[in-house]
Amino acid sequence: MNIFIRLEEEKDFKIVEYMTREAFWDLYKPGCDEHLVVHKIRKVPAFVKELDFVAYDKDTIVGNIIYSRAKVLNEENNELEVLCMGPITVSPSYQKQGIGSLLMNHSIERARQLGYKGIIIFGNPDYYHRFGFVNAKEYNIQTSWGDNFDAFMALELYDGSLRDISGKFYEDEVFKIESEELEDFEKQFPYKEKHVTDTQLKL
DSSP states (O other), rough: OOEEEOOOGGGHHHHHHHHHHHHHHHSSSSSSOHHHHHHTTTTTTTGGGGOOEEEEETTTTEEEEEEEEEEOOOOOEEEEEEEEEEEEEEEETTTSSSSEEEHHHHHHHEEEEETOOEEEEEEEEHHGGGGGGGEEEGEEETTSSOOOOOTEEEEEEETTTTTTTEEEEOGGGGOOOOHHHHHHHHHOOOOOOOOOOTOOOOO
């Protein structure tokens, strides 16, 4: 298996959305909305086109990583720019083969080259610690509602790059999905049954 990485192109959009839907379906809730998030990110000013990568095996797209600009609002109400990573997707039949790590390492290096200061994510600490992410409280960064927890993590892109960035983190509005909007978007895809599973987040 030879996996290569390149920037996503317009001809990949639908393939990536379909793959994202397959990968996230029933994972965190019955059905999913990550495919709609990907669809919407590409249309907003916060989208970072230079950090939208696909992984491919021969002619088959098997993974995608996408970034958007976000902000940390400090005590003086100054907006400080950071990156928000996600969704990151690997096709179900290619998971647990290191493709997610390839996409992470490639995009982190590119973000560093582009001069960004840091990346903030919500994710699985066991997975993301291997890339250098730590609890965001290490940098005195809280969620928009003033909270901190293990799944809320930050990564400095060079030594001391987050030293002057502290406050509350706000991702772009694009992540807020309305149920009617999702229902409408779903009509473009083959019908899939939704299920309640043990992996889903307990609200």
